[in-house]
Amino acid sequence: MPNEIYGAILDSGERAYTLMSEVFAPLSLKIEDYNWLVSHYWIYHIDDIPWDKDYTWLTGEQLGQVFEKYPAHQWIWAVLSGFDKEVSLEEALSYPLPHPESEELWQLPLTCLHPLVCHEIVAWDSTLTLVKSVQKEVVDSFREAFPLSDDLKDRITSYEL
Numbered sequence: 001m002p003n004e005i006y007g008a009i010l011d012s013g014e015r016a017y018t019l020m021s022e023v024f025a026p027l028s029l030k031i032e033d034y035n036w037l038v039s040h041y042w043i044y045h046i047d048d049i050p051w052d053k054d055y056t057w058l059t060g061e062q063l064g065q066v067f068e069k070y071p072a073h074q075w076i077w078a079v080l081s082g083f084d085k086e087v088s089l090e091e092a093l094s095y096p097l098p099h100p101e102s103e104e105l106w107q108l109p110l111t112c113l114h115p116l117v118c119h120e121i122v123a124w125d126s127t128l129t130l131v132k133s134v135q136k137e138v139v140d141s142f143r144e145a146f147p148l149s150d151d152l153k154d155r156i157t158s159y160e161l
Contacts, residue, residue: 003134004134005109005110005111005112005132005133005134006110006132006133006134006135006136006138006139006140007110007130007131007132007133007139007151007152007153008130008131008139008142008143008146008149008150008151008152009128009129009130009149009150009151009152009155010023010128010129010130010131010142010146010148010149011127011128011129012148013148014146014148014149017123017126017127017128017129018074018075018076018123018124018126018127018128018129019071019072019073019074019075020067020075020078020080020121020123021067021068021070021071021072021073022071023121023129023131023142024067024121025145026141026142026144026145026146027119027131027138027141027142028135028137028138028140028141029082029119029133029135029138030060031060031063031064031067031082032059032060032061032064033060033085034060034082034083034084034085034118034119035057035058035059035060035082035083035084035085035087035089035092036057036058036059036060036062036063036080036081036082036083037055037056037057037079037080037081037083037089037092037097037098037114037117038055038056038057038058038063038078038079038080038081039054039055039078039079039081039097039098039099040054040055040077040078040079040097040098040099040100040101041056041075041077041078041079041123042075042076042077042078043073043074043075043076043078044073044074044076046066046070046073048062048065048066048069048070049066054097055093055097057089057092060082063080074126075123075126076123076125076126077100077101077123077124077125077126078100078122078123079097079098079099079100079113079120079121079122079123080120080121080122080123081098081112081113081114081117081119081120082117082118082119082120082121083116083117083118084118087116091116092114092116095114095115095116098112098113098114098120099113100122100123100124100125101124105122105124105130106156107156108153108156108157110132110152110153110156112132112134118133118134118135119131119132119133119134119135119138120132120133130152132152
């Protein structure tokens with residue numbers, strides 16, 4: 001049986017919806033403990049991420065350096081997928097790239113867009129951020145830092161007919 005996925009949505013009343021340096025800062029995870037597949041991204045003026053591909057693969061250290069170098073840069077679209085270090089790029093790419101416009105983001109039961117990830121952070125058209133994780137404490141830390149965020153499962157349920 002797959003791990004339960006926990007989720008949160010931030011889309012109103014808070015600053016920094018898609019400033020990933022601010023989104024990641026309060027999370028109860030060590031960014032360095034994971035490799036990150038960043039896919040289908042649109043980010044202004046971040047030269048450290050190539051523009052000629054639909055994805056880039058960064059170590060947690062490299063992603064942390066991007067956040068340090070560009071703390072106030074807004075991520076318009078992106079899926080940041082956190083993988084255990086044991087997962088290789090080849091394994092990650094054996095599945096479709098996570099896309100921020102996927103309908104799966106809004107379906108129950110909650111799932112991550114990539115079956116091998118531990119954490120998934122989605123910048124959605126610079127209007128909202130989704131945080132999904134197999135670790136409840138990661139989502140709880142996000143919700144505590146952004147108290148106007150909602151439980152994603154509750155939000156989806158409230159929109160179902």
